Amino acid sequence: MKIYNGNFSANALRVRAVALELGLDFETVEINVMGGENKSEDYLSINPNGKVPALEDDGFIIWESRAITTYLAGKRPDAGLYPDDIKQRAIVDQWSYWQTVHLGPAMSKVIFERFFKPKFKMGETNDAEIETGLKDIAQFMPVLEAGLSGKDWIANDLSVADFALASAFVFRKEGDISLNDYPNVGGWIARMESRRSWQDAVAPLVAMMA
Numbered sequence: 001m002k003i004y005n006g007n008f009s010a011n012a013l014r015v016r017a018v019a020l021e022l023g024l025d026f027e028t029v030e031i032n033v034m035g036g037e038n039k040s041e042d043y044l045s046i047n048p049n050g051k052v053p054a055l056e057d058d059g060f061i062i063w064e065s066r067a068i069t070t071y072l073a074g075k076r077p078d079a080g081l082y083p084d085d086i087k088q089r090a091i092v093d094q095w096s097y098w099q100t101v102h103l104g105p106a107m108s109k110v111i112f113e114r115f116f117k118p119k120f121k122m123g124e125t126n127d128a129e130i131e132t133g134l135k136d137i138a139q140f141m142p143v144l145e146a147g148l149s150g151k152d153w154i155a156n157d158l159s160v161a162d163f164a165l166a167s168a169f170v171f172r173k174e175g176d177i178s179l180n181d182y183p184n185v186g187g188w189i190a191r192m193e194s195r196r197s198w199q200d201a202v203a204p205l206v207a208m209m210a
Contacts, residue, residue, distance in 0.1 A: 001026045006052040007204040010167040011065040016052045016199035018069040022076040069160040081160050095154045095161040106136035107168040111175035148184035166192040
């Protein structure tokens with residue numbers, strides 16, 4: 001099994017983390033996006049979008065990180081990362097998609113302007129973008145806080161949704177995004193970050209940004 005990876009990518013991060021959590025054997029194939037390898041004919045035959053990650057498993061190819069993580073979870077159903085019960089599965093999907101559409105973009109906007117732009121000299125910080133992102137975070141973070149009330153994990157048991165959500169929080173400190181008003185979220189992300197699978201998956205990304 002091959003994971004076509006970019007260490008800078010939060011989408012690839014969640015795929016690596018789920019694969020590690022499940023104890024799956026996989027080969028990491030690094031795609032040099034900055035060098036344009038993602039636009040090569042060979043890679044476009046794997047992922048026509050020219051993005052990472054993608055997965056190849058015994059001739060089967062799939063892209064889009066959330067589709068990949070649910071596929072991986074299906075290889076170890078006993079781990080319960082993608083439950084069989086249709087209602088529980090719907091809750092997992094709900095939070096995975098919610099991260100994609102709502103909280104994830106808001107967090108990314110602020111982190112990009114406050115951290116990535118100055119670090120990589122990508123131009124002037126856009127205060128209006130930060131203000132918009134913070135406004136969205138203030139709207140959506142309470143939703144996650146309430147969703148975690150009385151629970152260790154967003155769907156009661158650890159699931160692919162937790163990995164999807166956690167990928168938005170990697171550079172929260174660098175982006176000066178405080179969780180002081182959200183103790184449930186703070187406790188949850190601390191639990192995620194204490195897992196060996198998450199630590200091993202995030203290490204290459206953190207090393208790149210050091």
